Amino acid sequence: MPQTLDSNLLDPKYLEENLGSFHDATGLHIEAINNEGETFSVPGNFERSEFCKYIRSQPCGEKKCMDSYKRASMEAAKWEEPYFFRCHAGLVIWAVPIMIRGVSIGSIICGQVLMWEPDHFFFQELKKLNAGIDNFEWLKNMACKLEVVSPSRSQAAADMLFVVVNHIVKRNINSLEEIAATRQQQQQIRQEIEERKKKNIPDLDNYDDYLKKERKLLRYIRMGDRTRANQTLQSLLTDLHTRTVGDLETVKVRILELATLSSRAAVEGGANAERIMGLLKDFNREIEGEGFERVEKYFYKIQSIVETFLEGMFTLADKKHIAIVKSARDFIMENYALPLTVNDVAQHLFISPSHLSRLFREELDCTINDYLTRVRVEQAVEIMKKPEFSVAQVSKAVGFKNQSYFCKVFRKYIGVTPLTYKNSLY
Template sequence: MNKKIEDTDIDKNYLLDVMASFSKATGLYIEAVNNNGESYFKPNNLERSEFCKFIRSQGKCNEKCKESYRVASLEAGKWEEPYFFRCHAGIVIWAVPIIVRGVSVGSIVCGQVLMWEPDEFFYQELKEFNSDIKEFNTLKEKAMKLEVVSADRIQAVADTLFVVVNYLVKRNICILENKDASRLFMQKIRQELEDRKKSHFHKKDDYNSYLKKERKLLSYIRLGDKVNIKNTILNLLGDLYVKARGDKNIIRLRTIELASLISRAAVDGGLDGEIAMTMMEDFNKEICKVDNIECFFYEIYDIARDFLDKIFVLGDKKHISLLKKARNFIIENYSKPIKIEDVAQYLFISKSHLSRLFRKELDCTVNDYITRVRVEKAVELMKKRELSIKDISNRVGFKSQSYFTKVFKKHIDVNPVVYRNKLF
């Protein structure tokens, strides 16, 4: 299917601003065309060269220009790189493809230049290219005014334009996808609140069920579990709405309190403390401006998502990748008797290097992190009454129930039996 640039969500005004700046910086003509060769938009007050205006005023030359652009745009999209060509009139132009989600939807056409100083051979070619134009001397005069650009400069300009345009397209798509995701989550929040209103949700007025879900959310934050975070936070906010009976002041207070707890959990998960505090300052400023319950809830979801996104913004990309792989390996294998050697072998790095990464970036040892994951998973299993403490101990990778009890108490402050009794 031949998708057109007109059918996309590209921010036309933003792209126009970039094209205008590009034209001013290079002195070159630029316009956007679709894959049919039709002009879509160009910066205001930007005129084609005198040569091109004259050509387009002659007979069917306008249609020939359109056909040149159509072929060039399709070729540029086919190879996904700038396509250089001589138009039907004989001057140099290039098409930079606009790629949206892997599909070419049009091109940015630039040029209207020569790559050499006009000579007799050029004029002879020019006459052959434009044999149907009677006023050749006028055409020749206008050709003499065309800018001469070296091959190296043309390539550099085309490559720069390609990088800039397609970066902007990807950025635009990312922004739109984030907006769509935000709108979708806001709809889910509204639906959750409506469902709670209709369900006559009457439980005890204490916050025990809310706090249990809060602890679960914080556990998912520490483990970087995005899927469960989204689902849990939605359910948690529904509980908060019911418990607060829709009181905005109470919801604002609990929202700020929850954001603070989330920030601490994010730091436990590896987020830099300075970044966390700065983000919380920004959050507190924003939440003070909000006067809508749905917006309160979206703000708390948004900061939780931002915390997760920034947990691995730690510096060296190779280190980030290794840490992500190490964490994923541990989360997928915590029930097995894994050790630091197993994680290092999986990543094909030394134990000492892996230890340094965890110490430097997560401020804990590899074994500390494995234990943290096991305890968090044990907490999740506590609600399953059919499982004994011994069963849970075995499921989360502890061979000894007594050692599991000791570790659990160290992290949760009470032993597993006392903790489970508090749940029911």
Template sequence: MIDRNLVDLQYLQEIMENFSKATGLHVALVNKNGESFGLFDTAERCEFCKYIRSKPKGVAKCRASYKQATQEASKWEEPYFFRCRAGLVIWVVPISLRGISLGSIICSQVLLWKPDRFFYQELRELNPEVDDFAELERKVGQLDIIAPDRFQAAADVLYVTVNQLMKRDLLILEKVETYKMQQRIRKELEDRKRQQTAAKGSNDYGAYLQRERSFLRYIRLGDKPRAEKNLQTLLTHLFIKTAGDQATIKMRISELATLVSRAAVEGGAEAEAVMVMLHQFNEKINDCRRMEEYFSHMQKLVTVFLNQSVSLGDKRHSGLVNEAKSFILENYSRSIKVDDVAAQLFISPSHLSRLFRQELNCTVNDYITRVRVEQAVELMKKPELSVAQVSQAVGFQSQSYFAKVFSKYIGVAPLVYRNSLF
């Protein structure tokens, strides 16, 4: 749900209802996952949408469209026109707090041009699950055709109105985050006091550097949830180890920022843009006076890198690529191929391959292999697992092929790497 402290949901609902009555357009409020809230479905869905959603995976297709559109609108921070995965034109108004996405408003169910044979041909390709295509064509004939300039004007009006509702600014959000960080650090300190024995083995720089390596691995893979979670733990341990000494914290934060920037480039970010942002980061922390400020700037830098924002390059399709990466990260242990990933996103394997080459400068299979090797490196730290078990756990069917790939990426054979750890 969108935080009621940041958005007046009741007032927003009134605006959406009046907008829908005036335009006759379907309007829905969705979260970052593309899930709409029933309370805000302010107009009846058109017969076309009802028909598509009644088919197998129809609702999932709709939700995936909303999620992708929300991500793109948030990235551009302006109304975003989009063709949904069923073939209709929709537009999205982002709801964000100075770049932090909270969700979006979806407006849909229209055509911007009179359907022609090319439109129907593409419609058939986009909806292979529809067995009665003549019925779908009839429902297309019931849709309104709205001139593009009128559609753009409606989007702009709703965008300006909605974003005036934001009650809190980024400073408030930073204070909340800082407070939460302080609470986590205090809890960690209390836990350490109760577990002195465990603390002796986990509070040295060896343990800190091991956590740092795991964190950088998630940056390279673009695994946002794990990277952010590991960053919190890393910063907490840094504070504990340095006993809050600000000079040491500043030095370590600067080192970490440099390592993060390199990992981001290895993960597909543009080197020139990353170096500019690293320089800006170093200038900011020179003015910091409190530990929380160092940590806050570090969190922002990591978030920007992980989101592959516009400042890191004009990447128009990063939403789809991020979905593909998430699917791979969740399923790397299975025997997945390009076709499996593309099917999850409702796009063709060739289109997905083009996006990966454009966005990450690698193939889909290259990325799957990279994920598997990175995960293997992590599993190698568990002495109870043999090399053969690690190979199988990360999705390799052949141990010899695993050894070949591992050696290519890491520089040494798996067994040699394992022996170096213990």
């Protein structure tokens, strides 16, 4: 029984569909083999030529064909490109390797053709290669019926098949990564639930608690704090998982909401609005169009898009510039409570204040002081959750020297005064 490929590595149905389309477009025989030369798929069950069927019917014929395929597959894998060869019976065939992360799992065999019209010298060679055949005259007649494919057409077909196979492999690698990420998501949720049980942390009592954590996530996204954004998102998804008890429709609605809110937070944090809105449109189309059967798949998708949004907040082509802006943001995040100036940040990075200011405007579409103010306000919102802190204490804790100025800035960003916001929490 031929050994097939692991369906986790290649989707058999997708493989057959694509190879079948290649056959329909070229008319060439095609089959998929494993590393031992065993055929595990002939798309559409297209039959081999009468020549090949007769060769395989001879004593040891199948084994000789498998040995030819095995050697060709090894050569194709070694060079990682199509490999042309003549099989033991004299036909022209080429092998296209199937490589998953640099490891060969088989090949696609194509051809079983001639490159020139049969002549006297060909038949002499054919007889020599197939000594011991029961009926050589019949084999000779079958050889005359084989398709003649020019070298240039053969090369073009091999190149086209190479592109098709690489497309199939790339698609399946993405699927493998998605499967692994989904499994990891399941483990993370289970681990967090266990941790909450150990610490006696209660589940969410109402939707207001969920929204509070959601707002925290959006603050971290606006500040570009990837670590805390990812941690908060994971905790938020665990809450969603336990609260919805696997209700896919509710999960879907919440995920779409979260993607929209995250996209706006990313734009407010400096990401390009046109690009982010395009990503959001594609995300919504995928979520609405796909009927996911597990909540973890939705969770994987939202984690991926939020990570993409965060990456979109650093879009400079020059990696050196990206590093400078990121280092400046990190320094501000760590020292926002101090009386920071543009000169302080620039001096820490050993660059001129004007150069740093220009990079901030180009990358984040805001000044350094604008970003510092945004961080301070976001941190103030976090501190206000602790009832023991007064507005004056919060103002001082986040680096504002003047309480009235703090109230003015807070209202500009949040929409209400600090005192009004604080009173709404209790």
